[in-house]
Each structure stands twice: as structure tokens, then as C-alpha cells.
Amino acid sequence: MSRLLLSLRQLVLSAFILLTIACGSDDSAEVPVLTTLNIVSSNGSWLDVVIPETTKLAVEGVNQFGNSIRIDSEVTWSANNNNVSIDSEGNVTALIIGTSVITARVEDVEGSFEIEVWDSSAPRTDIYVSDAGNFDSPPWQILIFDSNGENPRVFTDDRVSWPQDIVILEDQEVVLVSNLNTGNITKYDINSGEFVSNFASGISGPTRMKIGPDGLLYVLQWSGNGLVKRYELDGTFVDDFTSIGVNQSIGMDWDGSGNLYVSSFNGANIRKFDTSGNDQGLFVSSNLTGPTDIWFDGDDLIVNDWSGGVIRKFDNNGSFVEDIATGLGQVEGVAIFDNGNFIVGNGADATVKMYSASGNFIKDLVLAGAGGLIKPNALTIRKVNQ
Numbered sequence: 001m002s003r004l005l006l007s008l009r010q011l012v013l014s015a016f017i018l019l020t021i022a023c024g025s026d027d028s029a030e031v032p033v034l035t036t037l038n039i040v041s042s043n044g045s046w047l048d049v050v051i052p053e054t055t056k057l058a059v060e061g062v063n064q065f066g067n068s069i070r071i072d073s074e075v076t077w078s079a080n081n082n083n084v085s086i087d088s089e090g091n092v093t094a095l096i097i098g099t100s101v102i103t104a105r106v107e108d109v110e111g112s113f114e115i116e117v118w119d120s121s122a123p124r125t126d127i128y129v130s131d132a133g134n135f136d137s138p139p140w141q142i143l144i145f146d147s148n149g150e151n152p153r154v155f156t157d158d159r160v161s162w163p164q165d166i167v168i169l170e171d172q173e174v175v176l177v178s179n180l181n182t183g184n185i186t187k188y189d190i191n192s193g194e195f196v197s198n199f200a201s202g203i204s205g206p207t208r209m210k211i212g213p214d215g216l217l218y219v220l221q222w223s224g225n226g227l228v229k230r231y232e233l234d235g236t237f238v239d240d241f242t243s244i245g246v247n248q249s250i251g252m253d254w255d256g257s258g259n260l261y262v263s264s265f266n267g268a269n270i271r272k273f274d275t276s277g278n279d280q281g282l283f284v285s286s287n288l289t290g291p292t293d294i295w296f297d298g299d300d301l302i303v304n305d306w307s308g309g310v311i312r313k314f315d316n317n318g319s320f321v322e323d324i325a326t327g328l329g330q331v332e333g334v335a336i337f338d339n340g341n342f343i344v345g346n347g348a349d350a351t352v353k354m355y356s357a358s359g360n361f362i363k364d365l366v367l368a369g370a371g372g373l374i375k376p377n378a379l380t381i382r383k384v385n386q
Contacts (some may be wrong), residue, residue, distance in 0.1 A: 032069055036062040037104055037111025045113070046153045047084070047094035048120045057090035057113060059104045076105040083117050097122075099151075116151050120191070123386045128155065129345065129352060129366065130163040130177070130333065130378035142166065142177060142193075143371045149352060149364075152371025156193040159186050164207040164250075166380040167217065169233060178206035180222055185209070187235075199235045207250045208293070208378075213258050220249040220262065228252070228262060228277070241277040251294040251304070255316075261301065263291040270294060270303070270318070287312060287320040292332040292377075293344075297357070304331045304344060311344065311359065324359030335379035345376025352376055 043055035057077070061069040077086045083100040086092045092102060094117040102113045118124075125147040133140045141157040161181035168175050173190040176199050185199040185206055200206075204224025212218045216238055217231045226245025230238040242262070251263035251270075260273040261283055270284040270291060283301075284291075290307025299316040302324070311325040329348025336342045340357030343365055350373050352366035366373065 032063040032065065032067070034061050034069055034071065034106065034109050035064045037106060037109050038062065039102065039104055039111050039113035041113065041115075044153060046116050046118060046151075047092070049094040049097055049117050050120050052094040054091055054093045055115070057086075057092060057102060057104070059090075059106065059111060061106070071106055073106050078103050078105070084115060116153070121385060124384050125386075126382045126384060127335070127343070127352070127366075128166050128168070128175070128380040128382060129373065129376050130166055131373050132162060132164075132347070132375035132377040134374065136162055136181060139372070139374070141372070142175075143373060145352075145366055145371070149366040149370070152366075152373070154193070154371070156188050156195070158188075158193075158195045159184070163378065165209045165378045167209045167211065168380060168382055172233070176209060176217075178203075178209050178219065180205045180207065185219070185235075200231055200237065203229065208252055210252060212260075213254060218252065218260075220246070220252055222248050222250065228260070228273075242273050242279070243277055244279045246271050250292050253295045253301075255296055255301075256299070261294060263294050263303065265290050265292065265306070268307075270301070270314075283318040284314055284320075285318075287314075293334045295334055295336070304334060306330055306332050306347075309348075311355075313359075325355055325361065328353070330375070332377040333379040335381045337381065343379055345379060347375040347377065350374055350376065352379065 038060040040058050041055045047053040059075055061071045063069040077090055079086050080101045083096045083098040084092050085095055097117050097119050100115050104111045127145045129143045131141045140160045140163055142155040143152050144155045145152050161179040164178045164180050166177055175188045175190050177186050183203045184201045187196040187199045189196055205222030207220045207222050209219050219229045226247045226249055227240040228242040230241045246262045246264050248265040249262050250265050254260055258275040261270055263270045268288045269282050272280040272283040274280055288305055291303050292306045293304045295302050301314045303312045305312055309328045310323045313321040313324050315321050328346050331344050331346055333345035334342055341354055343352050343354045346353050350369045351364045354362040354365040
């Protein structure tokens with residue numbers, strides 16, 4: 001009897017071993033294998049040839065399951081031209097203005113990384129774009145594009161929280177960003193994009209900022225009492241300029257006589273104030289559904305209607321004249337070139353569109369989603385070394 005039990009046990013054990021071998025016969029399919037190389041940079045994708053700047057590149061491996069994998073093999077680095085030099089450790093130094101593609105190779109797997117070499121001393125035009133991301137949810141960033149709307153780079157995403165506008169103070173070499181979520185206007189080094197300090201705090205949802213005819217910085221508030229605030233350019237608070245508030249105010253400009261006009265998004269109107277901030281009543285109260293930026297073109301007032309998907313013109317009496325651009329969606333932000341052409345952000349398709357002074361569409365200056373752009377809502381043109 002005992003021999004019979006022993007034989008049965010041996011039979012079961014043998015069957016188990018055979019089953020295990022059969023099931024595990026394709027062990028090689030489960031071994032993680034390097035399939036992708038991702039390259040990361042310690043100093044972004046732009047290098048200044050004037051310094052000259054250097055960045056350290058490193059590779060990150062990914063296996064066939066999409067998981068990170070350690071790389072033990074030697075990495076071979078190369079560049080497709082002489083715009084940069086790169087050593088065996090992945091250190092890249094800027095040499096000549098232009099674009100270089102850096103390739104990393106590990107055994108038979110390759111990865112690439114594009115680096116733009118630029119000259120900070122050369123004349124150029126930069127276009128700053130505020131990216132509202134998912135509105136009250138990140139990601140948020142301030143991007144810079146060249147004059148052709150190309151070569152995007154991140155100026156900053158530090159302490160940016162639903163950004164609304166950008167003002168550049170050249171003599172201080174700083175850039176100001178208004179942040180709806182935090183109530184802060186943040187200040188950044190114009191060259192590095194590094195956070196410097198808060199320019200102003202405690203604002204009820206700061207939106208648009210503009211330097212007025214008196215040389216002070218005017219700031220609109222989305223909520224709270226809706227009064228227009230004024231600041232010295234060193235951040236010192238001056239006063240609440242307007243006699244009454246404008247709810248969800250998000251656009252402002254001055255006419256030739258120095259009167260201030262402020263748009264109300266949810267009020268779908270534009271209010272006028274005199275040179276002392278006294279209320280002059282509604283200037284535009286019809287033909288708008290959700291105005292954002294406004295600006296004067298001579299005596300005419302031009303309005304981005306975010307909700308209506310149009311850009312509208314009103315005369316000096318506030319009467320509707322015409323739609324100068326249609327077929328837009330979530331249109332917000334404006335910047336005007338010296339030749340009269342202007343650009344606007346179009347949030348519906350994540351582009352920056354260019355128009356002639358008369359409103360004729362020219363092109364998408366910034367293509368959809370370039371640089372990770374999601375919701376362009378403020379634009380600023382900066383001339384450098386000119």
C-alpha cells in the first residue's frame with residue numbers, strides 16, 4: 001500500500017514538473033528588452049552661442065512593456081552638423097547659430113534630441129504666449145516663439161497659475177505675469193526666465209495688465225470689487241483708479257483722449273471711464289456675447305468676442321460696424337506688429353492666427369499645439385537688440 005502511494009506521489013510530481021516546463025518554455029518573451037531611448041537635457045533645448053552655453057544630455061531607457069529600464073551599455077553620442085560639439089559623456093556646447101539633431105545610440109537602439117543654437121546679442125523679435133492650459137487646471141506655461149512662430153521654448157512655468165497676461169519691463173529686465181488662481185503678479189528674469197519675486201499680491205483674480213498714459217501699470221480684476229488697480233512699476237500700489245467695478249473685467253485700452261475702456265466678460269459689454277476714473281456708463285452694450293481683449297485702431301474699437309468666435313469693430317460712438325474676422329473659437333490675446341498686422345490666440349484649435357490691419361486672414365503664425373500650446377490667451381511682441 002505504501003509503495004502504491006509513493007508511486008502515485010511520484011506520478012503527480014512528474015506531471016507537475018512537465019506542466020511547469022511546458023508553461024515556462026517561452027521565458028525569453030518575458031525578459032525586458034530595451035526598445036526606446038528618451039533623451040533629457042539639463043539646460044533645455046536652446047543654447048546661447050554668445051556665452052557659449054552647455055547642456056548635459058542623458059538617456060532614459062524604455063522596454064517593450066513601456067517601463068523604465070536601466071542602461072548598462074555604453075552610450076554613443078553624435079550630432080548631424082557642426083553647430084554644436086558633443087563629447088562622449090553627452091555634454092553639448094553651442095558653436096554656430098542653427099539647429100542640430102543629437103543622436104544617442106545604445107547597441108542597436110537610437111534616440112534623438114533637437115537643440116536650437118541662438119545668438120542673444122543679435123537683433124530678433126520674440127513672441128511671448130501665455131498658455132492657460134486647462135483653464136483652472138494645469139499645465140500652464142509662458143512660451144516664446146520666434147518671429148516666424150517657430151522654435152518654441154518654455155520661458156517659465158514656475159509659479160504660473162492660470163496666467164492671463166504678460167508685460168515686459170525692459171529697463172528692469174523683468175517680465176510680469178498675472179495669475180488668476182493665486183491673485184499674484186509674478187516677476188521673472190527676462191534672460192533666464194527664473195522667478196524673481198511677486199510684483200503684487202492679494203488681487204482678486206488679476207487678468208489684463210497695461211501701462212497707461214501716466215506710466216503706471218493698470219491691472220484688471222476678474223472678481224472681488226472689480227475696480228481697476230494702479231501700481232508703480234516697482235510694484236508699489238497706487239490706488240483703485242475707477243469709481244465703480246467691472247465684473248469679470250478682462251480687456252482694456254485708452255482712446256486718443258485718454259479715456260479708459262474696460263470689457264466685462266459675463267456682462268457682455270464695455271464700460272467707459274474718463275481720465276480721472278469716473279464712470280461714463282456703458283460704451284458698448286449689444287452685439288457682444290463674451291468680450292475679452294479690446295484695442296483702438298484709430299477711432300474704432302476692436303473687440304475679441306471669445307464666446308461669439310469673432311473679432312468685432314465698433315465706431316467712436318460705440319455702435320457696431322462689422323465683424324472683421326469670423327470662424328474663430330475662444331479668441332483671446334492680441335499683439336500688433338509695426339506694419340499693422342496683428343495676431344490673436346485661438347483657444348479652440350491651440351493656434352496663434354495672424355491678420356492684416358483690415359482683418360484679412362494671413363496665416364496660422366503658430367501652428368496647432370506647437371510647443372505643447374493648449375490655450376493661448378495673451379500675446380506680447382518683444383524686439384531684442386534692435
